Amino acid sequence: MSLTVILFYVMAALTLVSALFVASTGNLVRSVFMFFVTLFGLAGLYVFALADFVAITQIVIYVGGILVLILFAFMLSNKETLGRLQEKGQAFIGFNNLPSAILALLFFGVLVSMIFKVMPDQLEWIANSVANGNTFKATDTTTNNLGINLMTRYLLPFEAVSILLMMVLVGAAHLSRKESGA
Numbered sequence: 001m002s003l004t005v006i007l008f009y010v011m012a013a014l015t016l017v018s019a020l021f022v023a024s025t026g027n028l029v030r031s032v033f034m035f036f037v038t039l040f041g042l043a044g045l046y047v048f049a050l051a052d053f054v055a056i057t058q059i060v061i062y063v064g065g066i067l068v069l070i071l072f073a074f075m076l077s078n079k080e081t082l083g084r085l086q087e088k089g090q091a092f093i094g095f096n097n098l099p100s101a102i103l104a105l106l107f108f109g110v111l112v113s114m115i116f117k118v119m120p121d122q123l124e125w126i127a128n129s130v131a132n133g134n135t136f137k138a139t140d141t142t143t144n145n146l147g148i149n150l151m152t153r154y155l156l157p158f159e160a161v162s163i164l165l166m167m168v169l170v171g172a173a174h175l176s177r178k179e180s181g182a
Contacts, residue, residue: 011045015041
């Protein structure tokens with residue numbers, strides 16, 4: 001077994017274990033931080049799939065944007081509401097979660113049956129792409145071209161989005177500060 005295969009399995013196991021922890025824990029703080037680990041593990045799996053731009057986008061948008069917004073929502077929420085949410089303490093597998101568990105098992109069954117029926121190694125369009133040379137190699141880079149386009153052709157929308165995110169952060173910081181004299 002090569003080092004890349006071992007690293008892939010470690011990254012996949014880390015992603016799955018942290019995702020299960022996010023879904024099963026009752027502590028919201030731990031859940032948010034394990035969600036951080038899950039998103040980074042998923043970005044690592046995108047790197048193994050030779051989708052470097054998707055991996056960078058995963059880190060910038062989901063880890064840098066969505067997760068920060070979740071943390072701000074957590075910090076701005078009422079302590080009594082958070083306490084009531086953590087007091088519920090439902091079991092991960094219980095009678096209340098039975099319909100969702102059955103639905104998840106059905107989706108998993110459909111996914112496994114499709115993997116065995118489709119045989120992805122023998123699809124015609126994949127064979128045609130390999131025969132025509134329309135495949136990505138590990139040495140191909142797409143981020144160079146995307147970086148040049150972001151810093152030249154699409155600079156104005158890129159900067160507009162960054163200013164919008166900065167305004168959101170300033171607004172969240174203003175809302176979270178304590179009022180003096182009240």
